[in-house]
Amino acid sequence: MTYYQWFSILALGVCVISAAWHFIRLVRLGKPEDFSLASGKEIPAIVYSFTGAMSPAKKESAFLHLPTYSAGMIYHLGTFAAIAIFFLELAGLISQTGIFYAGAFMLLLSFGCGVGIFIKRLVKPGLRKLSSPDDYISNILVTLFQLSAAIVIMIPSTAPVYYLLAGLLALYFPLGKLKHAVYFFAARYHLGIFYGHRNVWPPKPL
Amino acid sequence: MAELTKEQTGKGLQVFENLKDSKLLTHLNSCVHCGLCAESCIYYLASKDDRLTPARKVDIVSSVYRRYFTVAGQIFPSLVNARNLDETTANEMVDLLFGACTMCGRCTMHCSVGVDIGYIVRTGRAMLSNMGMVPATLQSTVIAAVETGNNMGIPTEEFVATIEWMEEELIDEVQNPEAKIPLDQRGKNVLYTLNPREPKFFPLSISAMAKIFFAAGESWTLSSRMYDITNYAFFSGNKNESLLIAKRLFEETEALQAKTVVLAECGHGSRAFRWEAPNYLDRKMPFEIKTSVEVIAGYIREGKIKLDPEKIKQSxxxxxxxxxxxxxxxxxxxxxxxxxxxxxxxxxxxxxxxxxxxxxxxxxxxxxxxxxxxxxxxxxxxxxxxxxxxxxxxxxxxxxxxxxxxxxxxxxxxxxxxxxxxxxxxxxxxx
Structure with a gap:
């Protein structure tokens, strides 16, 4: 293994330990004890929280902002794909074949979405005022990681840059908002519990 | 305003310490600053003021959390916009969390991640309450409830006189001397609560509900000692005062041995007693709690009351x-x-x-x-x-x-x- 591969693996270790620490802390703290008598069911509401409630048909933040919502969805899919590419590359399983080229194309599309989201944050005054350096850094690291994953498929000699970017992204994970990779699931879970207990979710016809 | 004392800051930060569960930690760490919640908020929709978006309200609370409770916030505060809890931050919190949020929760339902924004706002209000920074007008409503037993400070004699007057009106209206508004009677099926605005300004809404109870043949009573369903301490964020107010209604229900507490038409009061009070009291309620909406719907379903569809002609x-x-x-x-x-x-x-x-x-x-x-x-x-x-x-x-x-x-x-x-x-x- 090369030094840059070792660097990225060690960085990934830091990232995983950090994510695990956050996750274990959440699990240990557990869900709120609620003494009020439930009028609904939590499990169907948790399922709805992760499914129907996320759809543009129900979520105003999605249907009022369909381009941003779509870009966000593609961007997140691209991130997962780039992570998969990382392990495939490490295992030497990447080849210049149709399926990987298709993956590279998808990553380029996702990279474009990342750039779009970055520009939107930069250009829209309301979003700019809301943003911290962490918002920009997180976007830049993830977007470049996706771009480098696409390039490494097509041009294997760029692997050192790819591993370096992967390592930097993993090292940055514990510091900023990338942690939402853990907290997103916890947030949807808590919403499901809350609305399910009170019979608000899943929604019923009026 | 004067500089915050160290004691005030410490009390404000207490809400982040000794977490009982993972809910607060989750929602403090979940916002990704996408800003897509803006259009779900009436403050933003009406003003188009970026400062009033739900995300900004979440951020001011979570920025303080980050400053004191995260490594990045302690070492690189500028990187993650971690803010000191000083007078500037606290004043901004008062304006945003008390003055620019009704805690309606609409933004929560539509948040792209699922941040319980109303809960974070309430946490911020709790911080300000600990620091003695609840707006004086809201706090005076809480104090009235704590000191007099109802948020309007209505003396018991005045309340009893109003109820007697409404009873006379009801008897006249239905032409039946049995149409009573019972007070302080033990062992009834229902203990009905009121919003103090009713005896103070809208007594006819009391007789309206009394008429429904009469028509349904309900066994019910009001309490002259504790009838106030409101709990403004829920809004001020003061858990001790919320507990005190909720406990009074709990104890009165026990004392009157009522089987069901029926909550008057008061949104926050219903929420505070039906959903929050058991958690303030750390116990399950030994009696049933229903809103008057559920009760009226039940009467119609069971055929206990009948309504004339020709009566209301307007839309x-x-x-x-x-x-x-x-x-x-x-x-x-x-x-x-x-x-x-x-x-x-x-x-x-x-x-x-x-x-x-x-x-x-x-x-x-x-x-x-x-x-x-x-x-x-x-x-x-x-x-x-x-x-x-x-x-x-x-x-x-x-x-x-x-x-x-x-x-x-x-x-x-x-x-x-x-x-x-x-x-x-x-x-x-x-x-």
Whole structure:
């Protein structure tokens, strides 16, 4: 293994330990004890929280902002794909074949979405005022990681840059908002519990 | 304002310490600053002021959390916008969390991640409460409730006299001496609560509900010692005062040995006692708790009351109180009741769990310092009502009644605003 591969693996270790620490802390703290008598069911509401409630048909933040919502969805899919590419590359399983080229194309599309989201944050005054350096850094690291994953498929000699970017992204994970990779699931879970207990979710016809 | 003392800062930060579960930690760490929640908030919609978006309200609370409780916030505060809890931050928190949020929860339902924004706002209010920075107008309402037993400071004699007067009115109306408004009677099926606005300003809403109980043949009573369903400490964020107020109603129900507490038409009061009080008290309630909306719907379903569909000729729309609907799951019952006897019922758009807040929630009606802002955001609700063309707006919440009445006057809508009990009582068929 090369030094840059070792660097990225060690960085990934830091990232995983950090994510695990956050996750274990959440699990240990557990869900709120609620003494009020439930009028609904939590499990169907948790399922709805992760499914129907996320759809543009129900979520105003999605249907009022369909381009941003779509870009966000593609961007997140691209991130997962780039992570998969990382392990495939490490295992030497990447080849210049149709399926990987298709993956590279998808990553380029996702990279474009990342750039779009970055520009939107930069250009829209309301979003700019809301943003911290962490918002920009997180976007830049993830977007470049996706771009480098696409390039490494097509041009294997760029692997050192790819591993370096992967390592930097993993090292940055514990510091900023990338942690939402853990907290997103916890947030949807808590919403499901809350609305399910009170019979608000899943929604019923009026 | 004067600089914050170290003690104040410490008390403010206490809300982040000794976490009992993972909920607060989760929601403090989840916002990704996408800003897509803006259009779900009536403050932003009415003002287009970026400062008033839900994300900014979450951020000011979580930025303080990050500063003191995260490694990045302690070492690189600028990187993650971690803020010191100083007087500038605290004053901004007061303005945003008390003055620019009704805690309606609409943004929470539509947040792209799932941050419980209302819960974070309430946490921020709890911080300010610990620091002694609750707006004086809101705090005086809480103090009135704590010191006198009701938030309007109504003396018991005055309350009893009002009830006796309403009983006479009811007997006259139904022409039956058995139509009583019982006070302090033990062992009844129902202990009915009131919003103190009723005995103070709208006593006819008490007789309206009494008429419904009479028609249904209900065994019920009011309490002269503790009838106040409101709990403004829930809005101020003071858990001790919330507990004290909730405990009084709990103890009175026990003392009167009532089987069911029926909550008057008060959104936040219903939420505070039905959903929050058991957690303030750290125990399950040994009696049933129902809203009057559920009770009236039950009477209709069981055939205990009958309503005359010819009585209300005008078009009617429904305003859903946020605390009853989004935070209480009472969504279908009010519609079931109205559709039972209203010929011309028109829904607002959006409605149900997506309904816009009237602007009076979250303690806004008690905080006169934010009146201008409150009436500015009311334009959203005024437009919603206008679009229905309805002449009567029904809402099962006295707070909403007050705000909607002001909306009708300010925007010259010429509406009648009624509680559910009032419109049902009007159409009641008394055999």
């Amino acid at each position: 009617v729309t429904l305003h859903d109180p946020c605390n009853l609907v989004r935070h209480g799951g009472i969504i279908q019952e009010q519609r079931y009741i109205l559709k039972n006897f209203i010929r011309n019922f028109i829904e607002m758009n959006p409605c149900g769990t997506d309904n816009y807040c009237c602007g009076g929630g979250g303690g806004q009606l008690a905080m006169s310092e934010y009146n201008d802002r409150r009436m500015k955001i009311a334009a959203i609700k005024a437009d919603q009502i206008k679009a229905t063309g309805a002449k009567i707006v029904v809402t099962p919440c006295h707070n909403c009644v007050d705000q909607l009445t002001q909306i009708s006057q300010s925007f010259k809508l010429g509406l009648q605003i009624k509680t559910l009990a009032e419109i049902v009582a009007e159409a009641l068929i008394i055999d």
